[in-house]
Amino acid sequence: MDTPLHAYNDMPDDPAPDEGGAEYRVPPHNIEAEQALLGAVLVNNDAFDRVAAFLEPAHFFEDVHGRIFEAMSKLITQGHLASPVTLKGFFERDEALSEVGGAQYLARLAGAATTIINAQEYARTIYDLAIRRELIRIGTDMHNRAFDAPVDDAPGTQIMDAEQSLYQLAEKGKYEGGFQAFHESLKTAIDMAAAAYERDGGLSGISSGLRDLDQRMGGLQQSDLIILAGRPSMGKTALATNIAFNAAKSYKAVHHPDGTVEAKDGAIVGFFSLEMSSEQLATRLLAEQSGVPSERIRRGRIEEDEFHRLVEASRELQSVPLYIDDTGGLTIATLAARARRLKRQRGLGLLVIDYLQLLAGSGKFGDNRVQEVTQITTGLKALAKELNVPILALSQLSRQVEARDDKRPQLSDLRESGSIEQDADVVMFVFREEYYVSRREPREGTPEHLEWQAEMEHVHGIGEVIIGKQRHGPTGTVKLQFQADVTRFSDHIADDHLPESIP
Incomplete structure (x- = not known):
């Protein structure tokens, strides 16, 4: 007799005590969502395109479901049809699938599928539960490492590693992205221009x-x-x-x-x-x-x-x-x-x-x-x-x-x-010619020293920012004033812009 489809999700509602008296808690999962998603893809392979950008086989709680999803992925990405018939060859000797009905389980998944409209919601449910299970794993690792850490494993290092694991998980824990309509990008560009118009100096x-x-x-x-x-x-x-x-x-x-x-x-x-x-x-x-x-x-x-x-x-x-x-x-x-x-x-x-x-x-x-x-x-x-x-x-x-x-x-x-x-x-490059000119000072009292003094006056306090590359603007050189004693750059004032001196 075949195993009923729903029977695969029979789990205790309440945590059961193990032999040592501690409570055993089943990690968060949703077998029905996994079955519904797999069935939707088997019925209509277009459902795969809605979830392939963020869902992976490792996100499935039940290992056999992950392997079914992986097999479907290989077939669909190669331009073939993924159906109970085409998948049968992948799982003829799969013991885990045999335990729940073998190839007939694939047919029941397709037969129980309703619509592909909710496929993305099923996938997000599976994905979010996988992230929660990974959070539990990180928390368990932190707990065990803190208990059993050797003397040379400093707490600061443990905190840093835990933070890194959490941040990496935070980066993976997103299913946003992909293509967006051009009008959305256009709206962002207009908003940026409006913000530049309102901002002091008119800068984007x-x-x-x-x-x-x-x-x-x-x-x-x-x-x-x-x-x-x-x-x-x-x-x-x-x-x-x-x-x-x-x-x-x-x-x-x-x-x-x-x-x-x-x-x-x-x-x-x-x-x-x-x-x-x-x-x-x-x-x-x-x-x-x-x-x-x-x-x-x-x-x-x-x-x-x-x-x-x-x-x-x-x-x-x-x-x-x-x-x-x-x-x-x-x-x-x-x-x-x-x-x-x-x-x-x-x-x-x-x-x-x-x-x-x-x-x-x-x-x-x-x-x-x-x-x-x-x-x-x-x-x-x-x-x-x-x-x-x-x-x-x-x-x-x-x-x-x-x-x-x-x-x-x-x-x-x-x-x-x-x-x-x-x-x-x-x-951008920072360049101060004064630095190089000051280091080639000739002997005092010579004609060369007078020329050097004139050159020093010309470059004194002048800095340059050379823009060698800019994706969205021109290259070129910008002159700045540099006050060495207080390490301050400021806007350059050309000689012809200085106020007239009072006699």
Whole structure:
């Protein structure tokens, strides 16, 4: 006698005690939903297209159902018909299927199917229950590991691994995506243009606080990976901290009745400082905002009026939504997990990473640094799209710049340049000619020294941002003013725009 279809779902409603007295709890599942979905696909293979984007064989609670779904998937994707007849050959010697009726079970699945209209709902039910079972597994692993962890397995490492598992599950636990109608994309583009029209400065992205750079780029665009590269002492970190602070300082939010918060201007900023400590970064920002040189702040050589300026600047900085993580040696996976946590807990509109070469990949690459950097840049681009925020990542340049007469950097100067150039939406270079001119000072009193002085006056305090690549805008060079003692970039004022001096 054949096993009734519904009998396969007979499970105890209440947890039953096992021999040790502990309660045994059946993991969440829905056999009827699995049977209904399989039957719908067997009756009409078009139902498979509605669920194939997110449902996998591993999501089925009953193993034999997962194998049936996998077999149907192979047939349908190869352009064949998946039916009880065509599937029979796959399961002629399958003992698990034999226990519930063998090939006749496939026929009963098709016979009990109702309609394909609800196929997607059945699939989502199966998927959600699979995610819940995975949550239970992660929780059990956390529980067992905490009980039995050896001495060298630090609690911090356990927390980090648990967070990583949960974040990976959160990324898998989505069935959104796929194609969308063009009118939906068009609506998003119009909304972006409307927001730019209403925003100060008319920018579609987040303002860098630097007028000419914003005009060239339209601000820092959502989901863009922006690489800011330069040789040491060019001012990469200074420019990045300037942009981060300007964005955080101008942050304005609108709170909607449904509890959501929308940034109307500026951004909540996350800053990964892999090279400098948070105290060093804070000192830089204090110097920039107060106008008191950072060297004098560190040594305590400040006047009374400068101290008052420091106090005022620190008060202003305390209210700025800028969050710093100065942990060294982060992997791309850990960085992504911390960025997601920041967005969930505080919000996030801009992510800054100083700098890319100090990140590590999440696998074993041996001496193949190119592959490792490829994983890092690909991961950063994916993270920018996932969080829907611009990521500003700093990068070192190779030494070949120093060998040229013209020291202005090019795309080919990027270390491990292939993946960085390919994955980035924008590549910018910081260049200060003053740095190189100051290092070739001739002997004083010679004609060459007079020429050198004239050249120094011409380049003093001038910085350049060279936009070498931009997916949605022009390339070119933007001039900026640079004040070295307080590590501050500001808008460039040309000589012909200076006010006339009073005689």
